[in-house]
Amino acid sequence: MLQLIQQSGEGVLVLVDGLEELEFCRSRLTRQEVRRLLATMADTLEALPATVQAQMPELDWPGWRTVMLALGSPALAGDEAAWFAARSLVPATLSWLRVYQRAEPALFNFKP
Template identity: 35%
Template sequence: MNATSNNLYVASLLANFFEAGWAIQVLVGDASQAQYEASRLARPEVEKHLRHMADTARNLPEDVRGQMPRVDWESWVELGEHLPPRDAKARALVWTVIEAWLPPAGQELRRYRRQLPELWRFEM
């Protein structure tokens, strides 16, 4: 992969990760855990976006992840092993991700976008 295509690849992965997180926050809104788990529409979409985030974290080059150490990329990668959630423990993990992982990850990615704009640029 040449430098230009690698830059586009990284920028697209970072944008996709961020946008999937944002979509989850919109889908969940201010729902409680019980409301979320009872949702036949939002829950599968959230799980789809979480899968996308886990896959994206796994595909993000290690050197790029290393430039953003305040995002726990390894935990995002490991999340993929629990999707779709097939038991109560995995469902509890999904809710933890929604409540405790997403807000700080989004905040850190916004900070990194300001600090490392070259990673986020879609330029040829």
């Protein structure tokens, strides 16, 4: 599951690399794909057992829950949440996952 989160996050970073917020908002295809990948990340993070989540306290769990709810909102609110997540939550989450992968590799072998 954590590998799916990493792959989705890396996809988001590739898609928004070099984009400004206005360009992101105007690009329907990029925006839709980023929102899809973010939803995958948020849903997968939410599906992790509480015991696994507790082992990763540095992740912004409330932020991801907020993004998950916002992505289901009308386009503008969801787009704002997607941009915030792509620029803030995703890089931070991926950085922490790299730390956890080195320190706690067993977390990455977890199967639901």
